[in-house]
Structures are given as C-alpha cells and as structure tokens.
Amino acid sequence: MAGGGEGKKGEGMVPLALLLKRELSNERVERPDVLHGQASQVRKGEDFTLVKIDCQRVPGDGFSTFSAFALFDGHNGSQAAIYSKENLLNNILRAIPSNLSREEWLAALPRALVAGFVRTDKDFIDKAHFSGTTVTLVIIDGLVVTVASVGDSRCILESAEGSVYYLSADHRLESNEEEVERVIASGGQVGRLNSGGGVEIGPLRCWPGGLCLSRSIGDLDVGEFIVPIPHVKQVKLSNAGGRLIISSDGVWDALTAEMAIKCSRGLPADAAASQIVKEAVQLMGLRDDTTCIVVDVLPPEKLTPPVPPSKRQGMGIFKFMFRRKSCETSTHSDRELSEADLVEEIFEDGSAKLAQRLSSYHQSHNTFKLFACAICQVGMKPGEGISVNSTSSKHRRLRPWDGPLLCKSCQVKKEAMEGKRHS
C-alpha cells in the first residue's frame, strides 16, 4: 500500500495502481446514490439513530467511501443505546485490518461486525450500567448492503423489481424457537410473567432479568446468554437499487413490511420515513418510541425512489430465499428482467457460537492479525492467548492454524455467553 512516502506534491492524489484496480473492478461505475431520511415520535426517549455518510475505508481516499446507518432501541434507560451509538462503529472498523482491497474489506466485514458488537457489549458492561439496547446497523458500500442486528429492530429491503427481503433477524423469544432452545441450553429459564394463581401473561421472557429479547448489547442484570453476537446478512443489490426501511418495534408492532412499503411508496426518503411513523402511530397510538430510517440506493442520475414496474406484482411478494443467477426465468414480457435485476445473497450467519463466527473467514484468508485478540484487538506475544476453538481456558501452546486467538478477558466473556460461568 502506498502511504507514508508521499510528499506534499502528491497530497490528495490516488496512486495509479489503485486507480487502475478500481477501473478494472468497476468500482466507480457501480457506485449508486444513497439518499436517506428519518423520522421519530418519542415516548420514552430511548431510541437513537446514527447516520454517517462518506466514511472512508482507506483514510484520505475520497473514492473508498461507504455509508453507515444504525438504529438503537434502548430499554431500562438510554445509556446502552447512547454508548453503542458512540462506540460501535469504531470498534467494528478497528477489527478490520488495514490495506485491504474493497473485496477483501467486504469479506472481512462480517467477522469484524461480530468482534465490534461483542467488544462494545463487554466494554459497556464493565461500566456497570443496567440498560440494554437493540442494534440494527446497515453498511452500504456501492451496491453491497451488509446488515448486522441484535434484538427486534427490523431492516427490510424492497428491491427495485418489487420483491421484499428481511435483512435482519428477530431476536424475540416469543417468535424465535431456536433462540429459546439456545437460552435454555445455556442455563436460562424462559417463561411468561405469572400474574398470580398460575395465570401467565405477556410475551415469553428470559429469567433472570425478564427480558423479551434473546440478544442485545448491555443488560448486565440478565443472564450472560443474552448475547451481543449479531445476525449478519450481506447482499448485493441489482444495478436498479432498492429501498431499505429500518425501524424500531414501535413501527413493526403496528405495521407489516407490506404496509410500511405501501404507505410510503413513491415518496422521497424523508417523507417516506415520516409517513411510516405517522401510519404506525395512527394505528396503534404512541405506545413506544417509534423511529424509522429510510435509505434509497439509486442508480446515479435517477433521483426518484424506485417504483416497481407493476404494483400488483410488487405487493406481497416476499423473498425468503434469495434468487440466484440463472434459476429464474422472467415472466415480465413488458420489461427485461435481466440478471442485473436480481438481489444476490453474499453472506448470512446468525449463529451465536463465537468460534464459528470468528473462524469462518479465518480459514481462507490471512488478512487478520495473528497475534491480536480477535475481539478487543489487544496485542499478544507469541504463545499468549487462547484459541477461539479451544474448549477450556487452560493454557496450551498455540500454533497459528489453531484459529483466531482471544485474550484472557475475552475468553472469559466467551465462556459466559455459552453459559459456562454461573455467578
């Protein structure tokens, strides 16, 4: 990588090799416009948003930009939401090695998201605050959209062709059997509130603590099996782009994805966000903080939100399976539904197993630092650290192929998340 040796003359200039590489990978050609808007109605004041456009993968390089949008829905106070808003993105970016190409950076992102979420949770809990927060974080780089989520603030995508995709997971015990099983296997108890006389009320909760969510950042007073390990999904939009809607449960308790899309169709992003919040509050009343971020990813020079070609076709088509190139033949006679129109799934992993999440990228790439903790990035001498694949914290001699390493403190955190620490 260039850098360090550049004189004053070269300031602001991009090395030719980088330019050539960029042209070859069509990076500039596929860089769409990203327009956003947000709206909120406040009840408790525990929803927070983060909007950062023009972040740089390569510091000082104006072409290596990406955008980040996040929604934090706090509970039991707002400290966890505020702390995550201020620290999460930095913790993620610190976990990505420098000097990566765009493709390598995007491939490293899922592992870095896991590291950043866990580190943020660990650092926050060290401060002994009791609040917690959901997080839905969206990173947009060109047409590649990466979503990391804990909790129940959903992110949906409507592609330009009118299909709807869920890009986040719902970590609500009530609606996620797999998570209920995981929590119980880790030593938690799952049940409803007992109103006396054996009558059970309300949604499924996890005890101790009584939280309805199975994943969050913070929440010192609930079991440590309520983990901050995010569900991560990475997709590539077609050249025609699409619309993302990120909302807190204040919206999703009132509106289905279809309703949110329908009521805001054709509106610019800021008006769309306002309309979605308004619609939700009209239907259910302002029972909770109700926040919405709308992001339109548009082909350059197309400054209106994409409207699906046929309204009938656009409504109610939910894609739980992503289309793969070549498996779909178009039935739209009036419009060419070419390969370029399809949303491609690049990556998805929602496992709560840290070893799996940190190792998947490790096998084939050597871009991550070998002798640094995979979570907190603290440097370690050769021989220090514990393999993330190790089943006990007993010290043993490690070889680089034993997998990513954790420092002692992050190893303790890992075991706690797996229910191996009872205190």
Ligand SMILES: [Zn+2]
């Ligand atoms: Zn560590």
